[in-house]
Amino acid sequence: MYLTVHAASALGIITFSHKPLLSLILGIIMHFLLDLIPHDPLELDQWMKKNYWSRFLTIVFIDFSALFCSLFLLNLFKPLPINWNFLAALIGVALPDVIWGIGKIVELKILEKFKKFHLWVHRLLWPPSDIGWPYALLIQTATFIFFFSLFIAFIKK
Ligand SMILES: [Zn+2]
Numbered sequence: 001m002y003l004t005v006h007a008a009s010a011l012g013i014i015t016f017s018h019k020p021l022l023s024l025i026l027g028i029i030m031h032f033l034l035d036l037i038p039h040d041p042l043e044l045d046q047w048m049k050k051n052y053w054s055r056f057l058t059i060v061f062i063d064f065s066a067l068f069c070s071l072f073l074l075n076l077f078k079p080l081p082i083n084w085n086f087l088a089a090l091i092g093v094a095l096p097d098v099i100w101g102i103g104k105i106v107e108l109k110i111l112e113k114f115k116k117f118h119l120w121v122h123r124l125l126w127p128p129s130d131i132g133w134p135y136a137l138l139i140q141t142a143t144f145i146f147f148f149s150l151f152i153a154f155i156k157k
Pocket of ligand 1 (some may be wrong): 001031
């Protein structure tokens with residue numbers, strides 16, 4: 001899932017978890033739960049087959065830019081809680097993909113094992129893993145709306 005969608009799940013987590021350590025752990029678990037849902041567009045994978053590294057870095061740049069822009073826009077719509085609990089949840093939901101990204105650059109046995117596990121989760125429910133982009137867009141948007149609605153409904157500020 002895109003980091004923006006994972007970040008939205010952090011907003012869902014803090015609606016019921018108020019301890020930073022718990023939010024961090026729940027964030028990591030939530031990341032893998034979301035990764036179980038087929039969500040990666042097939043077309044993106046095919047596009048990345050050429051000039052892999054420049055396209056990979058382009059995606060990373062877009063993903064992080066979209067994350068910061070969406071947090072900024074959400075904050076205008078409804079002020080985000082700037083506290084350790086939210087930060088911990090945010091780190092938890094993003095951490096698995098950050099480790100995965102580091103594993104693409106740095107060659108370490110433990111990172112290889114982690115990448116295998118990450119891929120295994122992606123393929124557990126839907127072995128082809130990838131889906132057509134309209135479905136990917138629909139699933140990611142629906143997931144984002146679901147978690148953002150939880151936040152809107154349950155966080156009073
Ligand atoms: Zn992931």
